[in-house]
Amino acid sequence: MKPGLPLAQLRHGWDRAAVYLPVLTMGLLALGSYWILRSTPEPQAPAAQRPASHEPDYFMRSFSVRSHDAAGTLLSELSGSEVRHYPDNDAIEIDQARLLSINSSGYTRAEARRLNTDTRQSQYLLEGAVTVERHGGAGKAGPETSMHFAGEQLRVQGDGQRIDSELPVELTRNGNRATAQTLRYDNRTRVAELQGRVRAQLSAR
Numbered sequence: 001m002k003p004g005l006p007l008a009q010l011r012h013g014w015d016r017a018a019v020y021l022p023v024l025t026m027g028l029l030a031l032g033s034y035w036i037l038r039s040t041p042e043p044q045a046p047a048a049q050r051p052a053s054h055e056p057d058y059f060m061r062s063f064s065v066r067s068h069d070a071a072g073t074l075l076s077e078l079s080g081s082e083v084r085h086y087p088d089n090d091a092i093e094i095d096q097a098r099l100l101s102i103n104s105s106g107y108t109r110a111e112a113r114r115l116n117t118d119t120r121q122s123q124y125l126l127e128g129a130v131t132v133e134r135h136g137g138a139g140k141a142g143p144e145t146s147m148h149f150a151g152e153q154l155r156v157q158g159d160g161q162r163i164d165s166e167l168p169v170e171l172t173r174n175g176n177r178a179t180a181q182t183l184r185y186d187n188r189t190r191v192a193e194l195q196g197r198v199r200a201q202l203s204a205r
Contacts, residue, residue, distance in 0.1 A: 056084035056093075076101045080115065092117050099124060101160035105187060106136035108160030124156045132156060132163060136187060145190060148172040149183070161187045175203035 064079035080094035097115030101108045113128030126132070132149040151169035156162075163185045171178045171185075171192060181196025 054086055054088050057087045059084045074102060076121075078115075078121070085119075090118050092119065092121075097126065099126075099156070101156070101158070103159055103161070105161075106134065108135075108156060108163075109133045110154070110156055112154075120158075122158045124158070126154050126156065128152065130154045134160070134163065134185075134187060136190070146174060147185070147192075149185075151183075154183075163187075177201045 059082060061082045063083055064077065066077045067075045069075055077098075077100040078094070079098045081096040083092060083094045085092055094115040094117075095113070097110075097112050099108075099110040099115065110124070110126055110130070110132040112126035112130040114126070116125040116127070117123065130149075130151055130153065132154055134145075134147040134149070136145045136147075149163060149165075149169060149171055151165050151167055153167045154163060154165045154169065163183070165183045168179065168181055169183045171180070171183065171194065173192070178194055178198060178200040180194035180198045182194070184193040185191070
C-alpha cells in the first residue's frame with residue numbers, strides 16, 4: 001500500500017488550486033454569458049411604415065349629414081346610399097348622392113350617381129347623370145334667376161357659387177336652353193361661359 005501524502009503537501013496543493021479558482025469561475029461565467037447571448041434571438045427591426053392603400057377605412061349606408069351656422073340656420077345637406085372614406089388621399093366617395101348648399105344669394109341642389117369630395121368639402125365632383133339646379137334671388141348681380149345644369153360631369157364649389165364642367169353640358173336658364181363642350185358659371189356675376197360647339201335655343205316669350 002502506497003503511503004499517503006503528507007498533510008503539508010496536501011495543504012500546499014490546495015492553496016495553489018485556490019489561487020486559480022477565481023480565474024476559472026470568471027471563465028465559466030464568461031462562457032455562460034456568451035452561450036446565453038448566442039441563444040437569445042436578435043430583436044427584430046421596427047417594420048417600415050406601409051403607405052396607406054386606396055382602400056376604404058370606413059363606410060356608411062343610407063346616410064345624411066347637415067351643417068348649420070351658429071344661429072342654427074341650415075347651410076348644407078349631403079346624403080346618399082353609401083359613403084366611403086379613403087385614407088391615402090382623404091377622399092370621400094358617395095353613391096346616389098344628393099347635395100343641397102344654401103347661402104345668402106340662394107341655394108344649389110345637385111344629384112349624381114357618384115360624388116367625390118374631401119373632408120373639408122371645399123368642392124364636389126359629380127359624375128353620372130348629373131343635374132344641378134341653382135336658384136338665386138334678386139340682388140346687385142341682377143334679377144332672380146333659375147338655372148338648370150345637366151351633364152355627365154360637373155364640379156360645384158363648396159359654397160355653391162361656382163359651377164364648371166370639362167365635358168358636354170346642357171344649360172337651361174329662364175326658359176332658354178344651350179349646349180356646349182365646356183362650362184364656367186360664376187353666380188356672383190351671374191355670367192355663364194360656354195365654349196366649344198355652342199348651340200342655343202331661345203324662348204319665344
